[in-house]
Amino acid sequence: MFTKETYVSRRNRLKKQVGSGLIVLLGNEQSSMNYKDNWYHFRQDSTFLYFFGIDRAGLVAVIDVEANAEVIFGEELTPDDIVWMGPQKSIREQASEIGVGLTKPLATLDSYFQHALAKKREIHFLPPYRPENLLKLSSWLQTAPASIKSMASVPLIKAVVAQRSIKTPEEVAEIEKGINTTVEMQIAAATLARAGMTEAELAGQLQSIAIKGGGNLAFPTILTVNGQILHNHYSPTVLQEGQLVLVDCGAASATHYSGDLTRTFPVSSSFSAKQKEMYAVMMTAYEQAVAMLKPGVKYKDVHLQACTQLAEGLKHLGLMKGDAQEAVAQGAHALFFPCGLGHMLGLDTHDMEDLGEEYVGYAEDQTKSTQFGLKSLRLARALEPGFVLTVEPGLYFNPDLIELWSAEKVHADFINYEQVAGYKDFGGIRIEEDFLITPEGSRVLGNPLPRNMEEFRQFAR
């Protein structure tokens, strides 16, 4: 929780920027696993947290810009609820703590919106990503569910993105709490990993550290000996000597700000020669990318520079050939790096992802590429002080993709498929750190964590 003044001033700026109409921000509800009352851990909506800070299920906030009025709608607990949930703060009390004087029962929302529709008020809302909120909007606005997303308010999206993109020092401090717990998770991974244990066992240990940290996982842990599969989470697969473990994990702080760090380390205490040289190629690209981070630089250029450096390195190893810059322009490097270099980080790990990449990651004069690889770049715009973002180059040897491209001789001018064939079982490596863009350049966030995991592994044993 931040101060009352922080929330009040965020909302005032929002009202000013949106200018008119009703702003409707929906909190999240509990999410059911296998029956209604069996819940996943509660996660409040990030934009709701940003403007209202109340970490409680089932709330809806409405800001009437013209009337300069703010209401939080929700159901207060009944005396019966005491038995099951114990004494809790009332919604009225929680609203008052963040500067909202008026609360009303949820049941009054229907007539509230009927009234607003009758008066032809503008109703601003964000694109819903949870079906229950889609259903609610559909009912209030008397519009089919399928049409709701297209009615989301662009002025509201832009106003929210403008504020949430620039992190205040208080927010950076919260992000660093998330990162510091993530550092502990990474240290535990490197310390506890042993041949014979399963990915799931190690991943469970990391989650326990995230929970101990006061939050929970910010996203499902990727912990795998098959790092070439980008969104492989974890499985009952047993770790074996000689394999690499890729760990991409993040804890959320108690206030739900996210850390996001990746390390790749050998199950054995040392890299093989082949692993070592590949790691070095990745690290050079990483260092070059980090050196470029400063206000005004387009993140797309940082991405392309990292890709070019990866291609140069692969050329040096004999896996690629020809001009590296041209190879990247044509997308040949994407066989080994089919994704983007990084993304905004904040209350969400992919910060504000559902508000639309065209608003969050791209400037108005930038269009997203359709090229394989580059189309997955989430952040392209010029950097500004206060941005927090990740830098996460990697090298992935996906045997299915290699076979596919090899059979069709895709980008054969730039790829030595004969050499690449010898890397089909290499797996995947990635490194990831989180950065704040400062007026002068950038600052890596959180407590230090060794980037050379071989040294670290030997030390830990």
Added chain:
Amino acid sequence: MFTKETYVSRRNRLKKQVGSGLIVLLGNEQSSMNYKDNWYHFRQDSTFLYFFGIDRAGLVAVIDVEANAEVIFGEELTPDDIVWMGPQKSIREQASEIGVGLTKPLATLDSYFQHALAKKREIHFLPPYRPENLLKLSSWLQTAPASIKSMASVPLIKAVVAQRSIKTPEEVAEIEKGINTTVEMQIAAATLARAGMTEAELAGQLQSIAIKGGGNLAFPTILTVNGQILHNHYSPTVLQEGQLVLVDCGAASATHYSGDLTRTFPVSSSFSAKQKEMYAVMMTAYEQAVAMLKPGVKYKDVHLQACTQLAEGLKHLGLMKGDAQEAVAQGAHALFFPCGLGHMLGLDTHDMEDLGEEYVGYAEDQTKSTQFGLKSLRLARALEPGFVLTVEPGLYFNPDLIELWSAEKVHADFINYEQVAGYKDFGGIRIEEDFLITPEGSRVLGNPLPRNMEEFRQFAR
């Protein structure tokens, strides 16, 4: 996964019992946390698992009873998905493994249902507990979302409940896997608990054991020094000497069968005299309840007997007075035990809860009480061989409830409020074990776990 024959015979029995029409069983989708692609761990629908066994998001199964035809609708992965998800079994392959020969794209479902509606086919579906499935049914059946639940098929509900209520030996073996991991969680809780650590830290450790076990938590862990609040999960509260820790947790097996065990133990290595005598009262009620378990006995009677025994014990301690049986008939004991004695256990922890308690827990000639306490009894019907259920008596001292009742002199003929005042800070205790009803009586499931946690704590240290 069970054998193909098991799934085929379950579906054949279902078809026979429902008799006619289309049976539509919806699998679950991924659930979004704070943006669409950031998911909670996937949990398939239990009834879908029971009849189709495929643990994959986004599937819909339709059984045409008259045509004796079964189709699984879903989207096969695209080549692009390989990059993010790696090679996966096709839906066609998975369907074939459980005896379903036909799969179709999801996009064809709309016209499938239009066709069925045009032909006025009966369409049987279960009440949806996830909003995305409600939305789908609403769209297919061209009916407002608010009307869908009331259209759920009672014949289908009854047919599903009839099968899922009686666990086969293979299912019991799976439940015991879940319970055995839960036993490990309980042992860890009692071994690791120390004054100075937070509830959250200990709860995180238990979750890591559930994940290591190959499944995950079957339900959010209740781990609290405020056990008097029935659904208190865990918090940053620090454990202190003299307090009792109540741990109610359950791991799911890899096939999603649930364990569910509760223990209450002292943070210090020994109970206080007051805690010890209260624990003894609870254990006597527990033993009496367990002794009654056998086919033909109504679980409501087991519940009432346990309540009566709790009231007797509290009378002995001077907290209650008058005739214990009469006190229970009037509901006076519910100040200390405001819930039911147990519930069915299986693929769901509260097995089949969303199919409706009137079908799962109550016989047709039994109506649910509206009395505080008794109205929360989930299982009342006569026991049958193959039922798996929990027995979980407890004693709860909820200071808010005590004040409320005391001020209004509720059941003052049966409660010594002066004495009770001295227990306002006692907290809550509970014990819970899982039982299979056998032809002769019952069998406690899973590896043994000491019920006297004081002895266990002293041994563990």
